[in-house]
Amino acid sequence: DIQMTQSPSTLSASVGDRVTITCRASQSISSWLAWYQQKPGKAPKLLIYKASSLESGVPSRFSGSGSGTEFTLTISSLQPDDFATYYCQQYNSYWGGTFGQGTKVEIK
């Protein structure tokens, strides 16, 4: 099974900061990676698919990069609405897709 490891687990940042979250796969997944945002009490929301493609309606301050085993989600200028937990998900496997353990972005 493919394992996904996110870092850091928690990140403290201020409004306007540039934030980067890393996701590593235990084996190559090409570009089959998605990023989701989840706020307390809400369902996850798709932000990025295929490692670097921005989902429709998602602000352009979100971007994704990487391929193979190492990926990053970058928020270019953190906004108050961005404080949330972020998950990566690989979907290289034939079915489903392993999620990372999550990165909580907190107010500094």
Add this chain to the structure above:
Amino acid sequence: EVQLVESGGGLVQPGRSLRLSCAASGFTFDDYAMHWVRQAPGKGLEWVSGISWNSGSIGYADSVKGRFTISRDNAKNSLYLQMNSLRAEDTALYYCAKQTLHTDAFDIWGQGTMVTVSS
């Protein structure tokens, strides 16, 4: 409006069964693969099961294989999860999610239905 609405959760004793449902609207249900994803209280996301558009291909996480059964009724725009031999570790919020056609990410999620397994 594209929408997924889960139902059927509740409190159940260990070893008993429960059936979850997910009603889809606002899109052509039988065009898309569908999934169940769960989240234990205070924990991360765990993929549970997925089913192709025509039920011809199905997958399960190892943690539920042999106990859970996913199915769909395209005529009713509905997805189901039959959960048998429930364990305390199955306690979670269960989401249904729609898979995109060309990217395989999950672009639409329901609000979730809570399953609590406890005596």
